[in-house]
Amino acid sequence: MRRITYRQALREALQEEMERDARVFLMGEDVGIFGGNFKVSQGLIDKFGEERVRDTTLAETVIIGAGVGAAITGMRPVCEIMLADFVGVCFDEIYNKAGKWRYMHGCEVAVPMVIRTPMGCRGGGGAEHSQCPEALFLHGPGLKIALPSTPYDAKGLLKAAIRDDDPVVFFEHKLLYDLEGEVPEEEYIVPLGKAAIRREGQDVTILAYSFMVHKALAAAEALAANGIEAEVVDLRTLVPLDVETVLASARKTRRVVIIHEANKRGGAGAELAAIIQEKLFGVLAAPVIRVCAPDVPIPFSPALEKVYLPDEEKLQQAVRELLAK
Amino acid sequence: MRRITYRQALREALQEEMERDARVFLMGEDVGIFGGNFKVSQGLIDKFGEERVRDTTLAETVIIGAGVGAAITGMRPVCEIMLADFVGVCFDEIYNKAGKWRYMHGCEVAVPMVIRTPMGCRGGGGAEHSQCPEALFLHGPGLKIALPSTPYDAKGLLKAAIRDDDPVVFFEHKLLYDLEGEVPEEEYIVPLGKAAIRREGQDVTILAYSFMVHKALAAAEALAANGIEAEVVDLRTLVPLDVETVLASARKTRRVVIIHEANKRGGAGAELAAIIQEKLFGVLAAPVIRVCAPDVPIPFSPALEKVYLPDEEKLQQAVRELLAK
Amino acid sequence: MLPEKNVLVELYRKMLLDRYLEEAMVELYRQGYIPGSLHLGIGHEALSIGTTVPLRRDDYLVFSHRGVGHSLGKGVPARTILAEFMGRATGCSLGKGGVHLSDFSVGCLGISGSQGGNIVIATGAGLSAKMRGTDQVTAVYFGEGTANRGCFHEGINQAAVWRLPVIFICENDLYSYSTHQSKIMLRENVADHAYGYGIPGVVVDGNDVLAVYEAMQEAIARARAGEGPTLIEGKTYRWRGHHEKDPALYRDPAEVEAWKQKCPIKRFELFLQAERIISPEEQASIQDEVRQEVQEAIDFALNSPFPQPEELYRGVYANPAGILDLI
Amino acid sequence: MLPEKNVLVELYRKMLLDRYLEEAMVELYRQGYIPGSLHLGIGHEALSIGTTVPLRRDDYLVFSHRGVGHSLGKGVPARTILAEFMGRATGCSLGKGGVHLSDFSVGCLGISGSQGGNIVIATGAGLSAKMRGTDQVTAVYFGEGTANRGCFHEGINQAAVWRLPVIFICENDLYSYSTHQSKIMLRENVADHAYGYGIPGVVVDGNDVLAVYEAMQEAIARARAGEGPTLIEGKTYRWRGHHEKDPALYRDPAEVEAWKQKCPIKRFELFLQAERIISPEEQASIQDEVRQEVQEAIDFALNSPFPQPEELYRGVYANPAGILDLI
Ligand SMILES: Cc1ncc(C[n+]2csc(CCOP(=O)(O)OP(=O)(O)O)c2C)c(N)n1
């Protein structure tokens, strides 16, 4: 099968959906001629023109607020927030407007919009340019959350998100844009709410999403060399959450380790651990463990960022300790 | 001992700290002559003047942003956000500025500010005027979170928060303002990070904070009538979290139920459950259970709000089911 | 130019309807039928009606917390408005919204609980109309207090740059909650900000429904012609407290009285009489009709059921596939 | 009125220092010594230096992502700036901030990662100075792109109403990232917004350090006298890409070239020579000194250690009591 990058896969998803549905359009800072900060929308303005690939002002409140306004009046906006850290400046618009407008207003109108935003550390971004804020939206009723880890999923999930009638916060990871992977020429969709088992194993389940899926796979390989077979589940979306797949894997291995790049306290791992311990009490052979960043702002210096980030070594270590229990 | 309301207790805390320290001042919408939406600061402008009790513009970004600016230059602002729902419009200022400014800028400057805000349902507030958003800040490094449940704590925690050199998000519950309770005349402080055991029991631990402490106590009384002795732990602050007290109680009862008014998914209960199951694996006799609101926007109609809210019946029910396991 | 008689009558009728309905709500609130906080627009009628009557049914409206008049002006039935405020299943937002009135069949898109959130949403509705190639106009409302929020700046500027068919309407009633305008801005007019955005800024007497109507018509014409947004500021006053539990002691009773003397409805009545546009009999029969409409709305709302418990869980997502397991 | 010679020399010296240091950073970035994205202010020197030199040591500065010049102008040593950008423990923010330069000993309060977040913080610093009864002034910087954000509106309006000693400085370099000013505003000047706030708005040639200096002095005088804020807009241009990985293909090379011809440093040099304020020898020796200072900064930074791993956990809270168990 042909191989393309995560970035190209995203671009194809945008292009195909824009071709398919005239209501789909892009807006955000520098998404036009410039093609977006990470060049995902590069070239689309040539195909679709300035009307459908819109450079906005530097004003995230209006990027998202106008997205909601357009979505409830018949369009299907795909809004780009240049970095996921900036969700804070349009938080009310995402959390309270996009997420709740439908319910508050008679459950009649749909809010079909996608908020694309790149997250994560990539060396020297510091506390306000490296965050993974997905957990904040987990708490928000009405929102869906997608976090693709491969080019295949990037395309399939983005297409599903654009076609979905609900607001989807779509997190892309900066370190994945250049990742190559198999992506078929034919049209396909990856449905929201279906996890993928990236590697089978019976000794321990590792739950991951986005970039950390790759750390999990690396750790699993290394563990396998020591005879430990880890099952790696890529959640793909946090809302809807594929509880069934998660529990099935956990039931099989009886040991679960969650890895995410975001800091631990109040992170998505907390919700996952809370669900699993509740549903599988008495089944698990060990507590559910979280391997995450510590609860500190992300340091700028790469010397500290390395210490900060969860990675395959920390994950392996945690798995080993868990199995030793 | 004399009895005063939660509101009066808060007001006394403000007044005493303003008398004690000229750097302490209030700002927010209508906090001056009007005394604040819930009348907490009523009368303080007469004592301290317009300079120290400042009516701001209707602009939460500047209320918090200016709070940070004042805090890092020698003042100790107490900022009021009229309703906790509006933290969304100044989220970046709280989460990224107040919480991280110190760390990002050389760990030298302190950010001694308090963000007071009323939360919770009180009948007909609807999706954007009733929320309990504490979990969002749990994920934020650098922030502290206080949620007093009694007049005594309201005063003692607010004084501690004002004296603390870190930013504290201070959640008051709307339904508690009129609650009366014992508050000594003498000066005291309730330190941040010390939970209170409100009722002792050996059959089950109920973790609660803010208004839900009272629901927990009511449920505990009703359960006691059926021979079930619940221990009710009032967390008082979520950051710092008194893990020691929580674990000690859980170790004793071996069963834990968490109650909070906020919706379940990604709520503070998830973090609590995740910690407890990890630390007490093999000790617990049952999974940690959460009794929370469902993951839906808060409905306006009181007929639905009642169904929405966790309460003593739902809590009792959950405890009974847990003990039956 | 004076509008046609039927328009004048409609303006009058709707102002009355707004006033009577809101007066009835004062009572219903006192009696406990309306939960939560109730923010009334009594005194604002010339603005809420004068700006909505000239709109088409397919135009969009994004009003704010005093939205009874705007809803009526745009054609939402009094009874579904009232039922909504009373938390009934028959409410225009199914009782789930309360102050979040909506009626998509007449372009009422809803309200933002955080003041000013509606401004950027309106920019999006305007963008949508423009992109779909319709000539629909969007009108959005906010107080002079709310004009201090950042979304005012972001929403208007983006609409200006994209020349969107959005009309930004500031209902300046001198107070935001307890706070007098003099404490929140140095200039006299919110409309003075239009200068910085390079769009027209218009100040009108917000108690003169004809002046309001005219300013709105001009703004609509500009918007439909693709000439972009207008910022209209109407100077008015709210008669009641910020909400129905606020005795508004921060205002001088003389100030309130003086503004009541400038009642927009009384003023319009005098005009209609002086110009002999409607006869005393016509006026009386309009009043009767409107009173009856309000009474019917009250009966309807009082007799409406509350939502069923299951309604709580319904409608969070348009596509709930895979979601329910988490509730 | 022409400033004293020592001031002129300081302006010149610091503009040069800024330029040389940033030029050195181009190289260091290319060599991989500076991680992350690097946003340089080459071309902006007249603004960054012309507005900071007239400030007192105890005045506050809240600059933005192109803050090298501002830091130098306010007195942060070149070496701690460079060490910070290189993530070293000796950096002015201990290597934890990177672009978040700070030096509280000279009033540099830090930067906001979300553009414009600094504007409301500056309002607070101004409030603090006023409440403490000092006559400290706060200067805050943002680009014309950032002026589109809501905090611009909220911060300036509140400062205006409270008459705070804050100077809002827009460094208009025509582009926000790839986006030309014509796509984000209808008017020619960001300073035109001052009208709506009822404060002075001043447009200066941002490549003329003396004009900048003079405008700043007036604004400082107003601020210290308790007359409130000023909005200053300097028109300038950045020579390099938005950051060092941006080839800035969205700009016409002729446009870039034309602006390079207007180099603020060259222009000031010509002035100083024409007016015989400094001799060619003085100039050469200043250049040498500055070059040496930059070289020393480079040596210092390159020889500085990276932070120890434990530093990661240190300093999140000023009062960490009870916290550590969660890390
Ligand atoms: C972001 C936000 N902050 C505060 C509030 C609470 N609040 C509701 S209305 C209001 C005053 C609004 O004043 P103005 O905009 O002048 O409108 P008016 O009530 O006078 O019609 C306030 C403070 C809110 N709803 N949203």
Ligand SMILES: Cc1ncc(C[n+]2csc(CCOP(=O)(O)OP(=O)(O)O)c2C)c(N)n1
């Ligand atoms: C809230 C927010 N949105 C987007 C960004 C990303 N960003 C950083 S600088 C910049 C452009 C700023 O342009 P301008 O304000 O004109 O300043 P200049 O870079 O030209 O000096 C953008 C979009 C950001 N840091 N913060």
Ligand SMILES: [Mg+2]
């Ligand atoms: Mg008002």
Ligand SMILES: [Mg+2]
């Ligand atoms: Mg610029």
